[in-house]
Amino acid sequence: MIEKERMMPEINLQLTALLRRMPKMLEGREKVWSELRKRNAGFRGEQKLDYDLSFLNEKEYRIYHGLRLSSGNQFFQIDTLLLTKRFAILLEVKNWNGTIMFEPEFHQLIRIHNDKEEAFQDPISQAEHQSRQLKKWIQSNGFPQIPIEYAVVLSSPSTIIKSPNKQISTKVIHAHRLLNKISLIDETHKLVCIQDKEIKRLNRTLLKNHVPHEVDILNFFKINLDTLLxxxxxxxxxxxxxxxxxxxxxxxxxxxxxxxxxxxxxxxxxxxxxxxxxxxxxxxxxxxxxxxxxxxxxxxxxxxxxxxxxxxxxxxxx
Ligand SMILES: [Zn+2]
Known part of the structure:
Protein backbone atom coordinates (compact mmCIF):
# COMPACT_ATOMS: atom_id res chain seq x y z
CA MET A 1 0.00 0.00 0.00
CA ILE A 2 1.03 3.59 -0.45
CA GLU A 3 2.39 4.81 2.88
CA LYS A 4 3.59 8.14 1.56
CA GLU A 5 1.79 9.72 -1.36
CA ARG A 6 3.55 11.44 -4.19
CA MET A 7 3.11 15.20 -3.77
CA MET A 8 3.94 18.01 -6.13
CA PRO A 9 7.34 19.12 -4.80
CA GLU A 10 7.26 22.43 -2.93
CA ILE A 11 9.93 23.86 -5.23
CA ASN A 12 7.68 23.39 -8.28
CA LEU A 13 5.01 25.45 -6.50
CA GLN A 14 7.60 28.04 -5.52
CA LEU A 15 8.84 28.40 -9.10
CA THR A 16 5.26 28.80 -10.35
CA ALA A 17 4.60 31.49 -7.72
CA LEU A 18 7.86 33.21 -8.61
CA LEU A 19 6.92 33.45 -12.28
CA ARG A 20 3.59 35.00 -11.26
CA ARG A 21 5.41 37.59 -9.18
CA MET A 22 8.46 38.37 -11.34
CA PRO A 23 8.16 41.43 -13.58
CA LYS A 24 8.18 40.35 -17.24
CA MET A 25 11.35 42.30 -17.97
CA LEU A 26 13.30 41.07 -14.95
CA GLU A 27 16.52 39.31 -15.80
CA GLY A 28 16.61 35.64 -14.86
CA ARG A 29 12.98 34.92 -15.75
CA GLU A 30 14.05 32.53 -18.49
CA LYS A 31 16.17 30.61 -15.98
CA VAL A 32 13.21 30.21 -13.62
CA TRP A 33 11.06 29.04 -16.55
CA SER A 34 13.53 26.42 -17.64
CA GLU A 35 13.99 25.16 -14.08
CA LEU A 36 10.21 24.83 -13.69
CA ARG A 37 9.83 23.05 -17.03
CA LYS A 38 12.54 20.59 -16.07
CA ARG A 39 11.07 19.92 -12.64
CA ASN A 40 7.51 19.56 -13.92
CA ALA A 41 8.69 17.07 -16.54
CA GLY A 42 10.54 15.18 -13.78
CA PHE A 43 7.41 15.07 -11.65
CA ARG A 44 5.24 13.87 -14.54
CA GLY A 45 7.86 11.19 -15.19
CA GLU A 46 7.59 9.96 -11.61
CA GLN A 47 3.79 10.00 -11.83
CA LYS A 48 3.95 7.66 -14.82
CA LEU A 49 5.32 4.94 -12.53
CA ASP A 50 2.20 4.95 -10.40
CA TYR A 51 0.26 2.86 -12.87
CA ASP A 52 2.84 0.07 -12.83
CA LEU A 53 3.26 0.22 -9.07
CA SER A 54 -0.50 -0.15 -8.62
CA PHE A 55 -0.12 -3.80 -9.72
CA LEU A 56 2.07 -4.69 -6.73
CA ASN A 57 0.57 -6.77 -3.96
CA GLU A 58 -0.78 -4.20 -1.49
CA LYS A 59 -0.25 -6.43 1.51
CA GLU A 60 3.32 -7.17 0.64
CA TYR A 61 4.66 -3.84 -0.59
CA ARG A 62 4.79 -0.57 1.28
CA ILE A 63 5.43 2.36 -1.06
CA TYR A 64 7.00 5.69 -0.14
CA HIS A 65 7.32 8.57 -2.57
CA GLY A 66 9.81 11.40 -2.09
CA LEU A 67 11.10 10.31 1.30
CA ARG A 68 13.84 12.62 2.55
CA LEU A 69 15.86 11.48 5.54
CA SER A 70 18.79 12.82 7.51
CA SER A 71 22.02 10.91 7.63
CA GLY A 72 23.46 13.07 10.38
CA ASN A 73 24.74 16.20 8.76
CA GLN A 74 23.28 15.61 5.31
CA PHE A 75 20.03 14.57 3.75
CA PHE A 76 19.26 11.96 1.17
CA GLN A 77 16.09 11.79 -0.87
CA ILE A 78 14.62 8.68 -2.41
CA ASP A 79 12.31 9.10 -5.42
CA THR A 80 10.42 5.90 -4.58
CA LEU A 81 11.09 3.29 -1.92
CA LEU A 82 9.45 -0.14 -1.90
CA LEU A 83 9.64 -1.95 1.39
CA THR A 84 8.79 -5.56 2.17
CA LYS A 85 9.67 -7.88 5.05
CA ARG A 86 12.33 -9.53 2.87
CA PHE A 87 13.99 -6.62 1.06
CA ALA A 88 13.73 -2.99 0.02
CA ILE A 89 14.01 -1.49 -3.46
CA LEU A 90 15.04 2.03 -4.08
CA LEU A 91 13.97 3.57 -7.39
CA GLU A 92 15.80 6.50 -8.90
CA VAL A 93 13.53 7.94 -11.57
CA LYS A 94 14.92 9.87 -14.52
CA ASN A 95 12.99 11.70 -17.13
CA TRP A 96 15.49 11.90 -19.96
CA ASN A 97 14.67 12.23 -23.63
CA GLY A 98 17.03 11.40 -26.47
CA THR A 99 20.02 9.09 -26.21
CA ILE A 100 21.91 8.49 -23.01
CA MET A 101 25.38 7.01 -22.92
CA PHE A 102 26.92 5.56 -19.80
CA GLU A 103 30.61 5.96 -19.24
CA PRO A 104 31.14 3.55 -16.36
CA GLU A 105 34.84 4.34 -16.08
CA PHE A 106 34.15 7.97 -15.25
CA HIS A 107 30.82 7.43 -13.52
CA GLN A 108 29.37 9.88 -15.93
CA LEU A 109 26.43 9.98 -18.24
CA ILE A 110 26.17 11.89 -21.49
CA ARG A 111 22.81 12.75 -22.91
CA ILE A 112 22.36 13.70 -26.55
CA HIS A 113 19.11 15.40 -27.30
CA ASN A 114 18.31 17.75 -30.20
CA ASP A 115 21.98 17.68 -31.23
CA LYS A 116 22.99 18.96 -27.81
CA GLU A 117 25.35 17.09 -25.52
CA GLU A 118 24.92 17.36 -21.78
CA ALA A 119 26.74 15.58 -18.96
CA PHE A 120 24.98 14.33 -15.84
CA GLN A 121 26.06 12.59 -12.69
CA ASP A 122 25.82 8.85 -13.21
CA PRO A 123 22.43 7.85 -11.73
CA ILE A 124 23.76 4.41 -10.80
CA SER A 125 26.34 5.95 -8.47
CA GLN A 126 23.58 8.18 -7.15
CA ALA A 127 21.31 5.21 -6.41
CA GLU A 128 24.20 3.26 -4.88
CA HIS A 129 24.98 6.19 -2.62
CA GLN A 130 21.36 6.42 -1.51
CA SER A 131 21.13 2.72 -0.77
CA ARG A 132 24.26 2.95 1.38
CA GLN A 133 22.74 5.91 3.21
CA LEU A 134 19.48 4.06 3.75
CA LYS A 135 21.30 0.99 5.00
CA LYS A 136 23.15 3.11 7.55
CA TRP A 137 19.95 4.89 8.53
CA ILE A 138 18.12 1.60 9.15
CA GLN A 139 21.03 0.35 11.23
CA SER A 140 21.44 3.51 13.29
CA ASN A 141 17.72 3.52 14.08
CA GLY A 142 18.03 0.07 15.59
CA PHE A 143 16.30 -2.05 12.92
CA PRO A 144 17.49 -5.39 11.59
CA GLN A 145 19.37 -5.24 8.31
CA ILE A 146 17.43 -5.92 5.14
CA PRO A 147 18.88 -6.30 1.64
CA ILE A 148 18.53 -3.06 -0.28
CA GLU A 149 18.29 -3.28 -4.05
CA TYR A 150 17.99 -0.39 -6.45
CA ALA A 151 17.05 0.43 -10.02
CA VAL A 152 17.34 3.50 -12.18
CA VAL A 153 14.03 3.86 -13.98
CA LEU A 154 13.72 5.85 -17.20
CA SER A 155 10.20 7.20 -17.37
CA SER A 156 10.28 8.10 -21.05
CA PRO A 157 9.78 5.00 -23.24
CA SER A 158 11.67 6.56 -26.15
CA THR A 159 14.99 7.07 -24.35
CA ILE A 160 17.78 5.14 -26.07
CA ILE A 161 20.28 3.63 -23.66
CA LYS A 162 23.86 3.01 -24.80
CA SER A 163 26.58 1.50 -22.74
CA PRO A 164 29.77 -0.48 -23.31
CA ASN A 165 28.99 -2.38 -20.13
CA LYS A 166 26.31 -5.12 -20.26
CA GLN A 167 25.84 -4.87 -16.50
CA ILE A 168 24.08 -1.51 -16.97
CA SER A 169 20.97 -3.21 -18.33
CA THR A 170 20.41 -4.94 -15.00
CA LYS A 171 20.39 -1.61 -13.19
CA VAL A 172 18.88 0.81 -15.68
CA ILE A 173 15.45 0.00 -17.02
CA HIS A 174 12.56 1.54 -18.86
CA ALA A 175 9.42 2.03 -16.81
CA HIS A 176 7.52 -0.72 -18.65
CA ARG A 177 10.12 -3.25 -17.39
CA LEU A 178 9.75 -2.16 -13.79
CA LEU A 179 7.33 -4.87 -12.64
CA ASN A 180 9.49 -7.47 -14.29
CA LYS A 181 12.54 -6.17 -12.46
CA ILE A 182 10.69 -6.11 -9.15
CA SER A 183 9.55 -9.72 -9.53
CA LEU A 184 13.13 -10.80 -10.36
CA ILE A 185 14.33 -9.15 -7.16
CA ASP A 186 11.42 -10.69 -5.27
CA GLU A 187 12.46 -14.15 -6.50
CA THR A 188 15.97 -13.81 -5.13
CA HIS A 189 15.00 -12.71 -1.62
CA LYS A 190 12.88 -15.33 0.07
CA LEU A 191 14.18 -14.93 3.58
CA VAL A 192 12.11 -12.81 5.97
CA CYS A 193 14.47 -10.30 7.62
CA ILE A 194 12.08 -8.18 9.60
CA GLN A 195 8.98 -9.24 11.54
CA ASP A 196 5.51 -7.67 11.41
CA LYS A 197 5.88 -5.64 14.57
CA GLU A 198 9.28 -4.32 13.56
CA ILE A 199 8.24 -3.35 10.05
CA LYS A 200 5.31 -1.42 11.46
CA ARG A 201 7.71 0.45 13.70
CA LEU A 202 10.07 1.01 10.75
CA ASN A 203 7.14 2.39 8.77
CA ARG A 204 6.25 4.85 11.54
CA THR A 205 9.89 5.87 11.98
CA LEU A 206 10.37 6.49 8.25
CA LEU A 207 7.28 8.70 8.08
CA LYS A 208 8.11 10.56 11.27
CA ASN A 209 11.65 11.32 10.14
CA HIS A 210 10.77 12.63 6.69
CA VAL A 211 12.06 16.20 6.39
CA PRO A 212 10.52 18.26 3.60
CA HIS A 213 13.01 20.08 1.43
CA GLU A 214 12.79 23.82 2.04
CA VAL A 215 14.38 26.20 -0.41
CA ASP A 216 14.83 29.94 -0.02
CA ILE A 217 13.86 30.49 -3.62
CA LEU A 218 14.58 34.24 -3.80
CA ASN A 219 18.05 33.69 -2.46
CA PHE A 220 18.56 30.76 -4.81
CA PHE A 221 17.88 32.91 -7.88
CA LYS A 222 19.43 36.03 -6.29
CA ILE A 223 16.18 37.95 -6.61
CA ASN A 224 15.58 40.99 -4.46
CA LEU A 225 12.33 40.89 -2.48
CA ASP A 226 11.55 44.49 -3.49
CA THR A 227 11.41 43.57 -7.17
CA LEU A 228 8.51 41.13 -6.68
CA LEU A 229 5.10 42.23 -7.92
ZN1 LIG B 1 -9.78 39.35 -14.96
Whole structure:
Protein backbone atom coordinates (compact mmCIF):
# COMPACT_ATOMS: atom_id res chain seq x y z
CA MET A 1 0.00 0.00 0.00
CA ILE A 2 1.03 3.59 -0.45
CA GLU A 3 2.39 4.81 2.88
CA LYS A 4 3.59 8.14 1.56
CA GLU A 5 1.79 9.72 -1.36
CA ARG A 6 3.55 11.44 -4.19
CA MET A 7 3.11 15.20 -3.77
CA MET A 8 3.94 18.01 -6.13
CA PRO A 9 7.34 19.12 -4.80
CA GLU A 10 7.26 22.43 -2.93
CA ILE A 11 9.93 23.86 -5.23
CA ASN A 12 7.68 23.39 -8.28
CA LEU A 13 5.01 25.45 -6.50
CA GLN A 14 7.60 28.04 -5.52
CA LEU A 15 8.84 28.40 -9.10
CA THR A 16 5.26 28.80 -10.35
CA ALA A 17 4.60 31.49 -7.72
CA LEU A 18 7.86 33.21 -8.61
CA LEU A 19 6.92 33.45 -12.28
CA ARG A 20 3.59 35.00 -11.26
CA ARG A 21 5.41 37.59 -9.18
CA MET A 22 8.46 38.37 -11.34
CA PRO A 23 8.16 41.43 -13.58
CA LYS A 24 8.18 40.35 -17.24
CA MET A 25 11.35 42.30 -17.97
CA LEU A 26 13.30 41.07 -14.95
CA GLU A 27 16.52 39.31 -15.80
CA GLY A 28 16.61 35.64 -14.86
CA ARG A 29 12.98 34.92 -15.75
CA GLU A 30 14.05 32.53 -18.49
CA LYS A 31 16.17 30.61 -15.98
CA VAL A 32 13.21 30.21 -13.62
CA TRP A 33 11.06 29.04 -16.55
CA SER A 34 13.53 26.42 -17.64
CA GLU A 35 13.99 25.16 -14.08
CA LEU A 36 10.21 24.83 -13.69
CA ARG A 37 9.83 23.05 -17.03
CA LYS A 38 12.54 20.59 -16.07
CA ARG A 39 11.07 19.92 -12.64
CA ASN A 40 7.51 19.56 -13.92
CA ALA A 41 8.69 17.07 -16.54
CA GLY A 42 10.54 15.18 -13.78
CA PHE A 43 7.41 15.07 -11.65
CA ARG A 44 5.24 13.87 -14.54
CA GLY A 45 7.86 11.19 -15.19
CA GLU A 46 7.59 9.96 -11.61
CA GLN A 47 3.79 10.00 -11.83
CA LYS A 48 3.95 7.66 -14.82
CA LEU A 49 5.32 4.94 -12.53
CA ASP A 50 2.20 4.95 -10.40
CA TYR A 51 0.26 2.86 -12.87
CA ASP A 52 2.84 0.07 -12.83
CA LEU A 53 3.26 0.22 -9.07
CA SER A 54 -0.50 -0.15 -8.62
CA PHE A 55 -0.12 -3.80 -9.72
CA LEU A 56 2.07 -4.69 -6.73
CA ASN A 57 0.57 -6.77 -3.96
CA GLU A 58 -0.78 -4.20 -1.49
CA LYS A 59 -0.25 -6.43 1.51
CA GLU A 60 3.32 -7.17 0.64
CA TYR A 61 4.66 -3.84 -0.59
CA ARG A 62 4.79 -0.57 1.28
CA ILE A 63 5.43 2.36 -1.06
CA TYR A 64 7.00 5.69 -0.14
CA HIS A 65 7.32 8.57 -2.57
CA GLY A 66 9.81 11.40 -2.09
CA LEU A 67 11.10 10.31 1.30
CA ARG A 68 13.84 12.62 2.55
CA LEU A 69 15.86 11.48 5.54
CA SER A 70 18.79 12.82 7.51
CA SER A 71 22.02 10.91 7.63
CA GLY A 72 23.46 13.07 10.38
CA ASN A 73 24.74 16.20 8.76
CA GLN A 74 23.28 15.61 5.31
CA PHE A 75 20.03 14.57 3.75
CA PHE A 76 19.26 11.96 1.17
CA GLN A 77 16.09 11.79 -0.87
CA ILE A 78 14.62 8.68 -2.41
CA ASP A 79 12.31 9.10 -5.42
CA THR A 80 10.42 5.90 -4.58
CA LEU A 81 11.09 3.29 -1.92
CA LEU A 82 9.45 -0.14 -1.90
CA LEU A 83 9.64 -1.95 1.39
CA THR A 84 8.79 -5.56 2.17
CA LYS A 85 9.67 -7.88 5.05
CA ARG A 86 12.33 -9.53 2.87
CA PHE A 87 13.99 -6.62 1.06
CA ALA A 88 13.73 -2.99 0.02
CA ILE A 89 14.01 -1.49 -3.46
CA LEU A 90 15.04 2.03 -4.08
CA LEU A 91 13.97 3.57 -7.39
CA GLU A 92 15.80 6.50 -8.90
CA VAL A 93 13.53 7.94 -11.57
CA LYS A 94 14.92 9.87 -14.52
CA ASN A 95 12.99 11.70 -17.13
CA TRP A 96 15.49 11.90 -19.96
CA ASN A 97 14.67 12.23 -23.63
CA GLY A 98 17.03 11.40 -26.47
CA THR A 99 20.02 9.09 -26.21
CA ILE A 100 21.91 8.49 -23.01
CA MET A 101 25.38 7.01 -22.92
CA PHE A 102 26.92 5.56 -19.80
CA GLU A 103 30.61 5.96 -19.24
CA PRO A 104 31.14 3.55 -16.36
CA GLU A 105 34.84 4.34 -16.08
CA PHE A 106 34.15 7.97 -15.25
CA HIS A 107 30.82 7.43 -13.52
CA GLN A 108 29.37 9.88 -15.93
CA LEU A 109 26.43 9.98 -18.24
CA ILE A 110 26.17 11.89 -21.49
CA ARG A 111 22.81 12.75 -22.91
CA ILE A 112 22.36 13.70 -26.55
CA HIS A 113 19.11 15.40 -27.30
CA ASN A 114 18.31 17.75 -30.20
CA ASP A 115 21.98 17.68 -31.23
CA LYS A 116 22.99 18.96 -27.81
CA GLU A 117 25.35 17.09 -25.52
CA GLU A 118 24.92 17.36 -21.78
CA ALA A 119 26.74 15.58 -18.96
CA PHE A 120 24.98 14.33 -15.84
CA GLN A 121 26.06 12.59 -12.69
CA ASP A 122 25.82 8.85 -13.21
CA PRO A 123 22.43 7.85 -11.73
CA ILE A 124 23.76 4.41 -10.80
CA SER A 125 26.34 5.95 -8.47
CA GLN A 126 23.58 8.18 -7.15
CA ALA A 127 21.31 5.21 -6.41
CA GLU A 128 24.20 3.26 -4.88
CA HIS A 129 24.98 6.19 -2.62
CA GLN A 130 21.36 6.42 -1.51
CA SER A 131 21.13 2.72 -0.77
CA ARG A 132 24.26 2.95 1.38
CA GLN A 133 22.74 5.91 3.21
CA LEU A 134 19.48 4.06 3.75
CA LYS A 135 21.30 0.99 5.00
CA LYS A 136 23.15 3.11 7.55
CA TRP A 137 19.95 4.89 8.53
CA ILE A 138 18.12 1.60 9.15
CA GLN A 139 21.03 0.35 11.23
CA SER A 140 21.44 3.51 13.29
CA ASN A 141 17.72 3.52 14.08
CA GLY A 142 18.03 0.07 15.59
CA PHE A 143 16.30 -2.05 12.92
CA PRO A 144 17.49 -5.39 11.59
CA GLN A 145 19.37 -5.24 8.31
CA ILE A 146 17.43 -5.92 5.14
CA PRO A 147 18.88 -6.30 1.64
CA ILE A 148 18.53 -3.06 -0.28
CA GLU A 149 18.29 -3.28 -4.05
CA TYR A 150 17.99 -0.39 -6.45
CA ALA A 151 17.05 0.43 -10.02
CA VAL A 152 17.34 3.50 -12.18
CA VAL A 153 14.03 3.86 -13.98
CA LEU A 154 13.72 5.85 -17.20
CA SER A 155 10.20 7.20 -17.37
CA SER A 156 10.28 8.10 -21.05
CA PRO A 157 9.78 5.00 -23.24
CA SER A 158 11.67 6.56 -26.15
CA THR A 159 14.99 7.07 -24.35
CA ILE A 160 17.78 5.14 -26.07
CA ILE A 161 20.28 3.63 -23.66
CA LYS A 162 23.86 3.01 -24.80
CA SER A 163 26.58 1.50 -22.74
CA PRO A 164 29.77 -0.48 -23.31
CA ASN A 165 28.99 -2.38 -20.13
CA LYS A 166 26.31 -5.12 -20.26
CA GLN A 167 25.84 -4.87 -16.50
CA ILE A 168 24.08 -1.51 -16.97
CA SER A 169 20.97 -3.21 -18.33
CA THR A 170 20.41 -4.94 -15.00
CA LYS A 171 20.39 -1.61 -13.19
CA VAL A 172 18.88 0.81 -15.68
CA ILE A 173 15.45 0.00 -17.02
CA HIS A 174 12.56 1.54 -18.86
CA ALA A 175 9.42 2.03 -16.81
CA HIS A 176 7.52 -0.72 -18.65
CA ARG A 177 10.12 -3.25 -17.39
CA LEU A 178 9.75 -2.16 -13.79
CA LEU A 179 7.33 -4.87 -12.64
CA ASN A 180 9.49 -7.47 -14.29
CA LYS A 181 12.54 -6.17 -12.46
CA ILE A 182 10.69 -6.11 -9.15
CA SER A 183 9.55 -9.72 -9.53
CA LEU A 184 13.13 -10.80 -10.36
CA ILE A 185 14.33 -9.15 -7.16
CA ASP A 186 11.42 -10.69 -5.27
CA GLU A 187 12.46 -14.15 -6.50
CA THR A 188 15.97 -13.81 -5.13
CA HIS A 189 15.00 -12.71 -1.62
CA LYS A 190 12.88 -15.33 0.07
CA LEU A 191 14.18 -14.93 3.58
CA VAL A 192 12.11 -12.81 5.97
CA CYS A 193 14.47 -10.30 7.62
CA ILE A 194 12.08 -8.18 9.60
CA GLN A 195 8.98 -9.24 11.54
CA ASP A 196 5.51 -7.67 11.41
CA LYS A 197 5.88 -5.64 14.57
CA GLU A 198 9.28 -4.32 13.56
CA ILE A 199 8.24 -3.35 10.05
CA LYS A 200 5.31 -1.42 11.46
CA ARG A 201 7.71 0.45 13.70
CA LEU A 202 10.07 1.01 10.75
CA ASN A 203 7.14 2.39 8.77
CA ARG A 204 6.25 4.85 11.54
CA THR A 205 9.89 5.87 11.98
CA LEU A 206 10.37 6.49 8.25
CA LEU A 207 7.28 8.70 8.08
CA LYS A 208 8.11 10.56 11.27
CA ASN A 209 11.65 11.32 10.14
CA HIS A 210 10.77 12.63 6.69
CA VAL A 211 12.06 16.20 6.39
CA PRO A 212 10.52 18.26 3.60
CA HIS A 213 13.01 20.08 1.43
CA GLU A 214 12.79 23.82 2.04
CA VAL A 215 14.38 26.20 -0.41
CA ASP A 216 14.83 29.94 -0.02
CA ILE A 217 13.86 30.49 -3.62
CA LEU A 218 14.58 34.24 -3.80
CA ASN A 219 18.05 33.69 -2.46
CA PHE A 220 18.56 30.76 -4.81
CA PHE A 221 17.88 32.91 -7.88
CA LYS A 222 19.43 36.03 -6.29
CA ILE A 223 16.18 37.95 -6.61
CA ASN A 224 15.58 40.99 -4.46
CA LEU A 225 12.33 40.89 -2.48
CA ASP A 226 11.55 44.49 -3.49
CA THR A 227 11.41 43.57 -7.17
CA LEU A 228 8.51 41.13 -6.68
CA LEU A 229 5.10 42.23 -7.92
CA UNK A 230 2.56 42.73 -5.14
CA UNK A 231 -1.23 42.77 -5.37
CA UNK A 232 -3.88 40.13 -5.98
CA UNK A 233 -4.27 38.37 -9.34
CA UNK A 234 -7.58 37.98 -11.12
CA UNK A 235 -8.46 34.27 -10.89
CA UNK A 236 -10.18 34.48 -14.30
CA UNK A 237 -7.64 36.31 -16.49
CA UNK A 238 -4.56 36.67 -14.23
CA UNK A 239 -4.59 40.47 -14.40
CA UNK A 240 -2.66 42.09 -11.57
CA UNK A 241 -3.87 43.82 -9.46
CA UNK A 242 -7.58 43.42 -8.91
CA UNK A 243 -9.37 45.89 -6.65
CA UNK A 244 -11.16 45.06 -3.40
CA UNK A 245 -14.53 46.70 -3.03
CA UNK A 246 -17.61 45.76 -1.00
CA UNK A 247 -16.35 42.33 0.00
CA UNK A 248 -15.21 41.25 -3.46
CA UNK A 249 -12.23 41.55 -5.77
CA UNK A 250 -13.08 43.26 -9.05
CA UNK A 251 -11.00 42.84 -12.18
CA UNK A 252 -10.56 46.02 -14.25
CA UNK A 253 -9.71 43.95 -17.35
CA UNK A 254 -12.29 41.15 -17.60
CA UNK A 255 -14.81 42.58 -15.11
CA UNK A 256 -14.72 39.24 -13.29
CA UNK A 257 -15.43 39.09 -9.55
CA UNK A 258 -14.09 36.90 -6.78
CA UNK A 259 -14.42 36.73 -3.02
CA UNK A 260 -11.36 34.52 -2.57
CA UNK A 261 -8.76 35.88 -5.03
CA UNK A 262 -6.46 36.81 -2.11
CA UNK A 263 -6.00 33.12 -1.18
CA UNK A 264 -3.53 32.74 -4.02
CA UNK A 265 -1.66 35.88 -2.94
CA UNK A 266 -1.26 34.58 0.61
CA UNK A 267 -0.08 31.24 -0.78
CA UNK A 268 2.48 33.11 -2.92
CA UNK A 269 3.63 35.00 0.16
CA UNK A 270 4.19 31.75 2.08
CA UNK A 271 5.99 30.12 -0.85
CA UNK A 272 8.26 33.02 -1.69
CA UNK A 273 8.77 35.21 1.36
CA UNK A 274 8.10 33.48 4.67
CA UNK A 275 5.75 30.95 6.25
CA UNK A 276 3.82 33.48 8.38
CA UNK A 277 2.09 36.76 7.55
CA UNK A 278 0.97 39.66 9.77
CA UNK A 279 -1.98 41.97 9.19
CA UNK A 280 0.36 44.73 8.02
CA UNK A 281 2.31 42.43 5.68
CA UNK A 282 -0.96 41.16 4.26
CA UNK A 283 -2.14 44.72 3.60
CA UNK A 284 1.13 45.65 1.89
CA UNK A 285 1.09 42.54 -0.22
CA UNK A 286 -2.57 42.67 -1.29
CA UNK A 287 -3.00 46.47 -1.42
CA UNK A 288 -5.80 46.40 1.15
CA UNK A 289 -5.89 49.63 3.13
CA UNK A 290 -8.17 48.79 6.06
CA UNK A 291 -6.76 46.94 9.08
CA UNK A 292 -10.25 45.69 9.85
CA UNK A 293 -10.87 44.30 6.35
CA UNK A 294 -7.47 42.60 6.43
CA UNK A 295 -8.34 41.09 9.81
CA UNK A 296 -11.66 39.80 8.49
CA UNK A 297 -10.13 38.29 5.35
CA UNK A 298 -7.24 36.64 7.21
CA UNK A 299 -9.48 35.29 9.98
CA UNK A 300 -11.79 33.65 7.44
CA UNK A 301 -8.91 31.82 5.74
CA UNK A 302 -8.56 28.78 8.00
CA UNK A 303 -4.97 29.62 8.88
CA UNK A 304 -3.14 28.84 12.09
CA UNK A 305 -3.12 31.94 14.29
CA UNK A 306 -0.17 32.72 16.53
CA UNK A 307 0.70 35.64 18.81
CA UNK A 308 -1.53 38.30 20.32
CA UNK A 309 -2.93 41.58 18.97
CA UNK A 310 -0.17 43.52 17.17
CA UNK A 311 2.12 40.50 16.99
CA UNK A 312 -0.52 38.23 15.59
CA UNK A 313 0.58 36.19 12.58
CA UNK A 314 -1.16 33.69 10.37
CA UNK A 315 0.38 30.62 8.87
CA UNK A 316 -0.63 27.56 6.94
CA UNK A 317 -2.14 24.75 8.99
CA UNK A 318 0.00 21.64 9.00
ZN1 LIG B 1 -9.78 39.35 -14.96
Missing amino acids: TGVHCPHCATLPVIFHWGKWHCPACKGKSATAHYQAVEDYFLLIKPAISNEEFRNFTHITSVHTAYKLLSAMNLEVGGEKKNRTYKKKK
